[in-house]
Amino acid sequence: MRLLDALAAGSSSTRLAAALAVGTHPEPGFVDALVERCAIEPDFFVRDMLTWALTRLPSEITVPKLRVELGSEHAQARSQALHTLSKIGDPSAWPAITRSLLHDADDEVARSAWRAAVVLVPDGAKQGLAAELAMQFGRGDREVRLSLSRALVALGDVVEPVLRTAMASHDPMVRAHARATERLLRDPDAGFDLVVDAARRVVALGPEREETTAC
Template identity: 55%
Template sequence: MTYPLNDHMIDALSASNPQQRLQAAMAIGTRAEPRDLDVLIARCRVEPDFFVRDMLTWALTRLPADDTIPRLIAELDSSQPQAISQSLHTLSKVGDVRAWPAMDPALIGTALIAHPDTEVVRSAWRATVALVPGENRGELASALVTQLGRGDIEMQKSLSRAIVALGEDLVSVVDEKLHAEDDTVRAHAMATRDMFDDPDAGFAHALDAAKRVVALGSETTV
């Protein structure tokens, strides 16, 4: 069944009330009309509410991948960080490996996995791990470990989870960073190594323990 274009529904995506925007995104996703693609992409760039953004992503996953993937990939070149992070998040949910070349560090460098914006880079870590073909896991792991030591504890936890999700057969890539000159990198590598051994262990506890080990090691070399 084809639904007539409902201008009120489109207008509601920019309503001041987030609940109205949420309901509008849900309704648009339910009808799943390809002609709504442009307005959904545009709203993703500016939507301030997390739950509405998640509903926009759901609505986009309901549309034909042949239409959405090229548009989402184009958003990766945006000057707006939210447009990039939301596109990465949505591509990971669509789950189509055709998007992989657009984020593969071997092809585009570290523009995404080392992006200066926190939300963009965390989305990039999750998306690359979700879409990487099996034969490219090692290369991706080697690229991701270059970011060890970056950011606060939540950011470091996100990176560790991404690396661990690539598979325990790649733990040697993390081991190479256990002897890094930077104390923060070494501690983060140790905590990530512990997550390989015990994925259910608390990251904060593992990181604190690793920092103590690194500090003791530094003292003995003074």
């Protein structure tokens, strides 16, 4: 009970220590408290420790609890549950990564869904996942776009057809994002920002200048 109380203490260092203690000596009885705290914990480092503690428990206990959280109305609950599922890596969670989560209006939830999806997706579903992710080219700020590109790159060469389609889009931001992703696929050290910046110039100068600005 002292550990449970400490998980909700006012001090983040106390909550962090409590999560560490729970993970060091995992007990199934702590699952509900850990999952509930993930949904509301404001400190990033504490959330990460809560996730670690959950990975220390049997997946047959944690995964069903986390799947319930995916339907929460609270974005953090969905995002953290997805993040934890990606760390657990149990393939049985794949069906819970729904299209609505992959397209969630909250960027953090969507990013967590992309990362979880590429960890959990079976080989036979990779092409479908690539097509689903590619529908969101051009979404969000730099961090969101880079997360999407990294998720697609993690799928490997199976993404090449969707990249070719996106690079022929009428939307210059979609084209640029697809080009940046293709470059990351070929060369992980390539400059993602340069390609996205080129797209902004295309928008400003007009499509007739695309060839000169995208180089």
